[in-house]
Amino acid sequence: xxxxxxxxxxxxxxxxxxxxxxxxxxxxxxxxxxxxxxxxxxxxxxxxxxxxxxxxxxxxxxxxxxxxxxxxxxxxxxxxxxxxxxxxxxxxxxxxxxxxxxxxxxxxxxxxxxxxxxxxxxxxxxxxxxxxxxxxxxxxxxxxxxxxxxxxxxxxxxxxxxxxxxxxxxxxxxxxxxxxxxxxxxxxxxxxxxxxxxxxxxxxxxxxxxxxxxxxxxxxxxxxxxxxxxxxxxxxxxxxxxx
Amino acid sequence: xxxxxxxxxxxxxxxxxxxxxxxxxxxxxxxxxxxxxxxxxxxxxxxxxxxxxxxxxxxxxxxxxxxxxxxxxxxxxxxxxxxxxxxxxxxxxxxxxxxxxxxxxxxxxxxxxxxxxxxxxxxxxxxxxxxxxxxxxxxxxxxxxxxxxxxxxxxxxxxxxxxxxxxxxxxxxxxxxxxxxxxxxxxxxxxxxxxxxxxxxxxxxxxxxxxxxxxxxxxxxxxxxxxxxxxxxxxxxxxxxxxxxxxxxxxxxxxxxxxxxxxxxxxxxxxxxxxxxxxxxxxxxxxxxxxxxxxxxxxxxxxxxxxxxxxxxxxxxxxxxxxxxxxxxxxxxxxxxxxxxxxxxxxxxxxxxxxxxxxxxxxxxxxxxxxxxxxxxxxxxxxxxxxxxxxxxxxxxxxxxxxxxxxxxx
Ligand SMILES: Nc1ncnc2c1ncn2[C@@H]1O[C@H](COP(=O)(O)OP(=O)(O)OP(=O)(O)O)[C@@H](O)[C@H]1O
Ligand SMILES: [Mg+2]
Numbered sequence: 001x002x003x004x005x006x007x008x009x010x011x012x013x014x015x016x017x018x019x020x021x022x023x024x025x026x027x028x029x030x031x032x033x034x035x036x037x038x039x040x041x042x043x044x045x046x047x048x049x050x051x052x053x054x055x056x057x058x059x060x061x062x063x064x065x066x067x068x069x070x071x072x073x074x075x076x077x078x079x080x081x082x083x084x085x086x087x088x089x090x091x092x093x094x095x096x097x098x099x100x101x102x103x104x105x106x107x108x109x110x111x112x113x114x115x116x117x118x119x120x121x122x123x124x125x126x127x128x129x130x131x132x133x134x135x136x137x138x139x140x141x142x143x144x145x146x147x148x149x150x151x152x153x154x155x156x157x158x159x160x161x162x163x164x165x166x167x168x169x170x171x172x173x174x175x176x177x178x179x180x181x182x183x184x185x186x187x188x189x190x191x192x193x194x195x196x197x198x199x200x201x202x203x204x205x206x207x208x209x210x211x212x213x214x215x216x217x218x219x220x221x222x223x224x225x226x227x228x229x230x231x232x233x234x235x236x237x238x239x240x241x242x243x
Numbered sequence: 244x245x246x247x248x249x250x251x252x253x254x255x256x257x258x259x260x261x262x263x264x265x266x267x268x269x270x271x272x273x274x275x276x277x278x279x280x281x282x283x284x285x286x287x288x289x290x291x292x293x294x295x296x297x298x299x300x301x302x303x304x305x306x307x308x309x310x311x312x313x314x315x316x317x318x319x320x321x322x323x324x325x326x327x328x329x330x331x332x333x334x335x336x337x338x339x340x341x342x343x344x345x346x347x348x349x350x351x352x353x354x355x356x357x358x359x360x361x362x363x364x365x366x367x368x369x370x371x372x373x374x375x376x377x378x379x380x381x382x383x384x385x386x387x388x389x390x391x392x393x394x395x396x397x398x399x400x401x402x403x404x405x406x407x408x409x410x411x412x413x414x415x416x417x418x419x420x421x422x423x424x425x426x427x428x429x430x431x432x433x434x435x436x437x438x439x440x441x442x443x444x445x446x447x448x449x450x451x452x453x454x455x456x457x458x459x460x461x462x463x464x465x466x467x468x469x470x471x472x473x474x475x476x477x478x479x480x481x482x483x484x485x486x487x488x489x490x491x492x493x494x495x496x497x498x499x500x501x502x503x504x505x506x507x508x509x510x511x512x513x514x515x516x517x518x519x520x521x522x523x524x525x526x527x528x529x530x531x532x533x534x535x536x537x538x539x540x541x542x543x544x545x546x547x548x549x550x551x552x553x554x555x556x557x558x559x560x561x562x563x564x565x566x567x568x569x570x571x572x573x574x575x576x577x578x579x580x581x582x583x584x585x586x587x588x589x590x591x592x593x594x595x596x597x598x599x600x601x602x603x604x605x606x607x608x609x610x611x612x613x614x615x616x617x618x619x620x621x622x623x624x625x626x627x628x629x630x631x632x633x634x635x636x637x638x639x640x641x642x643x644x645x646x647x648x649x650x651x652x653x
Contacts, residue, residue, distance in 0.1 A: 079569065079571070087564075095564070105254065107568040110565075
């Protein structure tokens, strides 16, 4: 599904060169749920941006769904983002002047679906996140957790193969965070591949695999087996358990 | 890519209604600009057309000057005859004559002509030019019916004289004003009445000759009276061969001054200058209106650039998010162009109403003519175009926004 080999990303400014990723290697299989943790500035967002075709990289190979994306032009990348990838952001990134319906509609319009198809998808996705009755509301009229659910509905509306989330629960309290996490897990159970960056070890532990990034490299991979969650639970600082 | 759904007209409009202050202000500005520009263009066109009206004479090669005798032994009649003979004999002069008033100059004689005798009948106003038998050649007029003046038709008019010659020549416009029911040819030979009951006969019809007053609605009503005036001052009108004017103007002035020391020669002026002076206010008006139009258009364009730039900066994150969700650069460009198009559309629709309103007001209060209907769509198109050009820069900057903004900004 997602295959990165020796991907290197260097940010150059007039004064400094930052190696945000250096020889980054990762393979994510179809249907996986991978969480990414690591210290601040370690390159998690950079990895996610490259994975989501939001940013280019300097060296290495990245195949998305079997396609080498290195030399795609902007239009082709936009098209791939639109069709294959769903994004969920830490601060939700809903468009404040559009109601929920129109927000979820945004990627569908770029896709070129007709009106009835878009309506069907929007209603189904808002239904899925439990906000079908708030369609005409503006984002500002919702709680943070609800806004993130709308963002998830928006990410899902195009039925992407691949969902990327950068600290999707970072702005939410733990109760809302866990309900969002549960939603993502349900989505993953339906077959969508998910890569999620998080600072919360208790959430990281709920995925099938957790990778730890340090200094722009994958430094540790933890495979989590659903049948044996105990060892990880013991290193979780909060010890909070999701019900 | 060309699906209508990807044009986002609905969402753009709905987003605008939730954030309308800027859009409404720009739409109003567009409306006012259009209203003023279209009416200004209308006035410009009207003025330009007025200025372009043909006076009927060979303006480019004509000039005039006047001679005023002051010496005790000054004999007008002799001097005028001598002067005219001398001027006509100059190489480069096509013809010359004495005249009492200069067309389009602003000053002259007028009177009423009526088709029936009696104080109870209304006269038709006309300018009066007192001229001799050289008039057709000197003014470059075309006789389209009847006969021209013969030398024997010309009489001398004393300063206090009140009566009129037996025959006159009138313009076609005057003929048609006098006898609206008939063709102008039939006017030849008709008797008209001056001063209620003094008869004059129409000897001929000329194609066109403007009166001295360009603002007069009957500008082309003019008559030629075959007489030379013996007033305190005589004005000579001279027509030269093409290209000889500049050389002949000072030459004639000098010649007249030298030939008789008992008079002053003054008022040397070309017809070109006369026209320029007469239309000076219109020229100034055209300059002012043009400046206003350009300034207003620029200010509106700047307003559009300002609002669009502000919106692009304010929505940086939103644009990044849209890009992340699959908007191509073209989609983003189109978003801002369309948004501007919608604002402009509201502006020009309101503008069309305001334009017609202002025109109606100007027609009623200042006597302006009615607007040509096609100026409205032309004005709308122009402002649409100005808007699209103005928004192009900010829209291109928006399109260049990196999708990484979506994750990089908080
Ligand atoms: N646009 C940029 N220009 C220059 N340097 C950048 C840019 N974006 C990121 N960096 C640098 O790249 C490195 C990796 O940043 P990145 O945002 O990927 O870290 P992160 O793991 O997401 O951190 P955090 O947990 O704080 O979000 C950092 O040193 C950062 O300063
Ligand atoms: Mg980050």
